[in-house]
Amino acid sequence: MLDDFLGPTRPLDWSVQFWPVFVASFACAMAATWLCKSIALRLNIVDKPDNLVKTHIKPVAYLGGIGVLVGFSVGTLCGVYLLRGHDLLPDVMRRLFGILAGAAIACFVGVLDDIFDISPAQKVLGQTIAASTILLAGIWPDFSEIVAPFGFQMSDGIEMAIGIPVVIFFVLGATNSLNLLDGLDGLCGGVTAIITVGMLLLAIHRSTYGFSERGDMVRVIVCLALVGGVCGFLPFNRHPAKIFMGDAGSMMLGFVVAALMMLLARKAPRWWVASIIVFGLPILDTGTAILRRFINKRPLFVSDRGHIYDQMIDRGIPLKRTVGICYLLAGLYVVAGLLTSLIPTPYNLISLVAIFAVSFLVVWRMGFLKMEGLRGAVHSSKKS
Numbered sequence: 001m002l003d004d005f006l007g008p009t010r011p012l013d014w015s016v017q018f019w020p021v022f023v024a025s026f027a028c029a030m031a032a033t034w035l036c037k038s039i040a041l042r043l044n045i046v047d048k049p050d051n052l053v054k055t056h057i058k059p060v061a062y063l064g065g066i067g068v069l070v071g072f073s074v075g076t077l078c079g080v081y082l083l084r085g086h087d088l089l090p091d092v093m094r095r096l097f098g099i100l101a102g103a104a105i106a107c108f109v110g111v112l113d114d115i116f117d118i119s120p121a122q123k124v125l126g127q128t129i130a131a132s133t134i135l136l137a138g139i140w141p142d143f144s145e146i147v148a149p150f151g152f153q154m155s156d157g158i159e160m161a162i163g164i165p166v167v168i169f170f171v172l173g174a175t176n177s178l179n180l181l182d183g184l185d186g187l188c189g190g191v192t193a194i195i196t197v198g199m200l201l202l203a204i205h206r207s208t209y210g211f212s213e214r215g216d217m218v219r220v221i222v223c224l225a226l227v228g229g230v231c232g233f234l235p236f237n238r239h240p241a242k243i244f245m246g247d248a249g250s251m252m253l254g255f256v257v258a259a260l261m262m263l264l265a266r267k268a269p270r271w272w273v274a275s276i277i278v279f280g281l282p283i284l285d286t287g288t289a290i291l292r293r294f295i296n297k298r299p300l301f302v303s304d305r306g307h308i309y310d311q312m313i314d315r316g317i318p319l320k321r322t323v324g325i326c327y328l329l330a331g332l333y334v335v336a337g338l339l340t341s342l343i344p345t346p347y348n349l350i351s352l353v354a355i356f357a358v359s360f361l362v363v364w365r366m367g368f369l370k371m372e373g374l375r376g377a378v379h380s381s382k383k384s
Helices: 002-006 012-042 064-082 089-116 120-136 143-152 156-180 187-208 215-239 246-263 269-279 282-294 306-313 317-341 345-364
Strands: none
Touching: 002 064, 002 187, 012 064, 012 156, 012 187, 012 215, 064 089, 064 215, 064 246, 089 120, 089 215, 120 156, 143 156, 143 215, 143 282, 156 187, 156 282, 156 306, 187 215, 187 246, 187 269, 187 282, 187 317, 246 269, 269 317, 269 345, 282 306, 282 345, 306 317, 317 345
């Protein structure tokens, strides 16, 4: 009965064949993260406290993002191996290796930023180059399905021309949103794991409708490889953290999540809208940071302790409880996204607007848009 409710084409247990992807990704990420910690400490690639934005007590190793990338890469290759001999393997490989190449580029740009503190313009350039790998792999939104109910037709050329800036926008938005969320031990990695599980459930749900066997394979493999990689990193990043993912990790995670949103933007757009809601907590935190700085006439691109999680800490909530609350909020957005994927697209869009309108109303009523005390401290470090 549940299978018929979700979709008539493919049973839910179709995805079981890909679970070795998670196991391989988890195991390799754990081993690689341990190795990266040792290398970072030996080479003095560490994040030093500054008592303003960075409040950890002693220097902590960077390069955790490379460990996640190793796990994600091995998991992706495991998925390719599981599909050996399949008729759709060449098309699946093109998309998987396109995403893998973009993840590697995003991670490399983050490593450069962690070590050399490159300029914002250079980071944006690197993120844009990473976004191009998605486009070269043939991944962009299916706008024809969106305009069809209004009686419009869209050629492939026009769809691609619109898709290019949309893909770049999502990659830049997701990479920088997760970078902003990387402020407490275990926060960014844990929230990303929850979001990715939500994306995985959306991918499995969508696969039961059978729009594209090739696309379904890519979505499930990428989700399992990413959540495995993050979960292999998290044991080293829980409080007190032994290693940070750094910009290398947050940029790589943001890129892959953006790629997942683009993969879910094919055919019926309700899964795309649902994926945006699933990504709700980073959107809320980034939107709050920008809106608060704008309202209080502060610089938009310099760091402060005004993020949602910072304000919880400043109000006396212990770090572990703050991270737990953020996990809960991320989970609520996942549930909201999953429920939204079950309703028709027009109401789906209304739900998107309503959910974020209520979210920002709550932020305003909680006083998170004010800047006072530590929340008003502005520091010109690289992270914003």
